[in-house]
Amino acid sequence: MSQVFEARPATVNSEPRMIPLRTALPALIRDPLGALVDFAQDADGEVIRLNLGSFRPYLVSHPEHLQRVLRDNVANYTRDGDGLLWRPVRRIVGDAILVAEGAIWESSRGALQPLFTAKRAETLVDKMAEAINEAVDEWLEPALAGRPIDGGAELTRIVLRTTMRVLFADRISVPDALRISAALDTLTTAMLPRLLVPAVPYAVPMPGDRRFREAVRTIDAVVLPIIREARAHPTDGDDIISTLCRPRADGSEPDEYAIRGDVVAMFSTATETTIALLSWLWPVLASRPDVAERMTDEIEQVVGADRVGREHLPQLRYGRMVLDEMLRLYPAGWMIPRTAVGDDVLGGVRIKAGGSVLVSPYVTQRMSTFWNDPTLFDPERFAPELPRRRYRYSYFPFGGGPHQCLGQYLFLLEAQLIVSTVLSRYRFRLREPVDLTPRMGASLQPKQRAELILTPVERLAAS
Numbered sequence: 001m002s003q004v005f006e007a008r009p010a011t012v013n014s015e016p017r018m019i020p021l022r023t024a025l026p027a028l029i030r031d032p033l034g035a036l037v038d039f040a041q042d043a044d045g046e047v048i049r050l051n052l053g054s055f056r057p058y059l060v061s062h063p064e065h066l067q068r069v070l071r072d073n074v075a076n077y078t079r080d081g082d083g084l085l086w087r088p089v090r091r092i093v094g095d096a097i098l099v100a101e102g103a104i105w106e107s108s109r110g111a112l113q114p115l116f117t118a119k120r121a122e123t124l125v126d127k128m129a130e131a132i133n134e135a136v137d138e139w140l141e142p143a144l145a146g147r148p149i150d151g152g153a154e155l156t157r158i159v160l161r162t163t164m165r166v167l168f169a170d171r172i173s174v175p176d177a178l179r180i181s182a183a184l185d186t187l188t189t190a191m192l193p194r195l196l197v198p199a200v201p202y203a204v205p206m207p208g209d210r211r212f213r214e215a216v217r218t219i220d221a222v223v224l225p226i227i228r229e230a231r232a233h234p235t236d237g238d239d240i241i242s243t244l245c246r247p248r249a250d251g252s253e254p255d256e257y258a259i260r261g262d263v264v265a266m267f268s269t270a271t272e273t274t275i276a277l278l279s280w281l282w283p284v285l286a287s288r289p290d291v292a293e294r295m296t297d298e299i300e301q302v303v304g305a306d307r308v309g310r311e312h313l314p315q316l317r318y319g320r321m322v323l324d325e326m327l328r329l330y331p332a333g334w335m336i337p338r339t340a341v342g343d344d345v346l347g348g349v350r351i352k353a354g355g356s357v358l359v360s361p362y363v364t365q366r367m368s369t370f371w372n373d374p375t376l377f378d379p380e381r382f383a384p385e386l387p388r389r390r391y392r393y394s395y396f397p398f399g400g401g402p403h404q405c406l407g408q409y410l411f412l413l414e415a416q417l418i419v420s421t422v423l424s425r426y427r428f429r430l431r432e433p434v435d436l437t438p439r440m441g442a443s444l445q446p447k448q449r450a451e452l453i454l455t456p457v458e459r460l461a462a463s
């Protein structure tokens with residue numbers, strides 16, 4: 001893209017530059033993610049505003065400004081209020097942990113936090129490894145028959161089985177989890193028209209509304225009976241549903257719909273983000289045989305013929321660097337929208353109260369201002385011996401500040417286990433090449449499906 005405007009020093013409290021409608025709209029329609037990176041890059045990290053008609057969000061991309069929005073002046077940048085971007089999401093999860101602020105958010109976060117400490121995540125590793133191995137065992141039959149498997153669908157199965165076991169104590173069965181997952185998929189596509197034209201009132205029917213309502217009914221049919229059962233027979237279990245059904249620290253008892261909001265939010269964030277991130281593994285490794293080889297060498301050395309377990313994870317250093325680099329280029333939570341409550345100034349540029357603020361790990365993590373050769377997949381950037389990055393918020397795939405991802409530690413353990421279990425037991429090739437173009441949705445996934453042809457590692461060893 002050509003330079004949208006010339007660089008200029010930010011004078012204190014100046015109006016942001018506006019990308020005109022005639023530039024912003026066609027570019028965003030053609031390639032929304034690429035256009036956002038280009039706009040931010042052309043502005044070299046200065047705050048800009050996009051003219052999209054009645055919707056004129058600020059695009060914030062400089063790590064120092066991100067730190068102010070997400071952490072230092074967090075009270076001014078809420079997920080609450082009239083934020084048009086949040087409205088469709090709220091229709092799914094109500095006032096749940098993922099979207100709420102203030103006392104409601106504190107109550108949910110306070111209840112759930114103890115389930116996600118690093119210490120507790122460590123205690124879940126053996127259970128996770130067991131569920132992952134069970135799911136991966138089922139690949140042997142198609143692998144021996146030379147039948148391709150659907151890489152995305154198989155990851156979904158592995159992640160659902162693992163998450164239902166360790167976080168939901170198998171209260172939601174895997175077939176029911178698949179039903180919820182499919183309904184959540186429908187919800188995100190059905191709400192796209194409303195996301196794109198957020199100003200249309202809900203009284204006016206829009207395409208997608210009927211599918212949206214049906215998907216909500218499907219989710220409720222699974223989730224509400226489980227919640228009613230858990231409330232009728234309370235336990236001291238430390239799974240998500242038992243925890244959410246108990247009275248909160250302040251003595252309050254959330255109602256059924258508040259619990260349902262948090263359960264759906266936790267289900268969706270714990271599974272969708274993990275599946276989205278891991279689905280990049282196939283195209284990334286297929287396009288970079290050198291990276292794949294280094295990973296499999298490391299796994300062979302550390303794990304050998306064992307099953308991957310807790311003791312191996314700290315030694316799988318390169319595997320962890322690959323995950324970190326995947327989270328840089330393909331952050332599942334690619335957009336973190338906020339609304340400014342009051343006026344503020346970011347890098348000399350004025351933010352007006354009520355304005356929508358776009359914060360995107362995808363954008364900042366691909367800017368050449370902060371990363372050398374940003375589109376190159378290079379796990380070495382995350383070598384532990386390298387000096388700390390200059391800006392904390394040049395890399396923030398899990399957000400930051402008080403809303404920082406609760407599941408970050410658990411995700412990293414689970415992802416390491418899944419990747420190393422799969423690669424310790426199979427080599428794969430893609431049936432058809434898959435390119436690295438993302439599909440824009442609630443989370444960031446590859447546009448194309450990956451069909452895998454597997455060879456069991458034992459067979460390679462025997463031949």
Ligand code: HEM
Nearest residue numbers: 109269270273274277332333397398399403405406407411
């Ligand atoms: C690839 C994996 C993941 C990514 C990239 C990711 C990313 C994020 C991001 C960017 C946020 C910040 C949202 C905001 O500030 O508005 C967030 C929040 C959150 N994440 Fe994750 N997440 C991942 C996995 C998980 C998992 C596995 C869980 C749970 C098991 C989880 C639970 C949460 C929760 C509960 C919040 C809301 C925290 C709050 O507002 O207090 N995430 N995540």
